[in-house]
Each structure stands twice: as C-alpha cells, then as structure tokens.
Amino acid sequence: MADVFVSYAHEDQDFVRRLVPLLEAEGLSVWWDHTIPPGKSWNEFIARGIEEAKACIIVWSTHSVASEWVQEEATLAKEGGKYLPMQIGP
16 A cells, blocks of 8 residues: 555656655655556556555646546545645646
C-alpha cells in the first residue's frame, strides 16, 4: 500500500517526475502509473491503488480536466475521503 496515489494527465508527466521525489524525501511511498506491472488491468490496478492509498493527489491542469481517467480517479478519491487537489498552470 502506498501512502500517496498521484493522478495526472500524461502531458503533465514532467511535473509529476519532479513531484514524486519530493514526496518520497518526506518519507512517503508514492504510487503513480509508471509502476503498473505488465499484464495487469489498468482499471483494476488503478482502483486498487486509490483504495489502498492513504491520500490521493489529483494534479489538475488544462490537460487533466479534459481526461476522463483523471476525472474518474478524482471521483474515486473523493468517494474514499482521500481527495487532495493540486492545480498546476493556469
């Protein structure tokens, strides 16, 4: 189980690559989609990651607001009481 699940649009991956080490430096374990093992279902693996995380950071940007994946992940995070929004860009 990870402490933090990070949801983001792939166009914002450079930002997340900088964010993750900062969270890990604070002693938090971080789940983000680069850790999905081959052969696993994205839907099942992501839902489990959100369910098991203590908190979910949703990185909102012009790209992520248009992403059905990010919106679905944000909904699951809200329903689980783990929603932590982060806005980047305008």
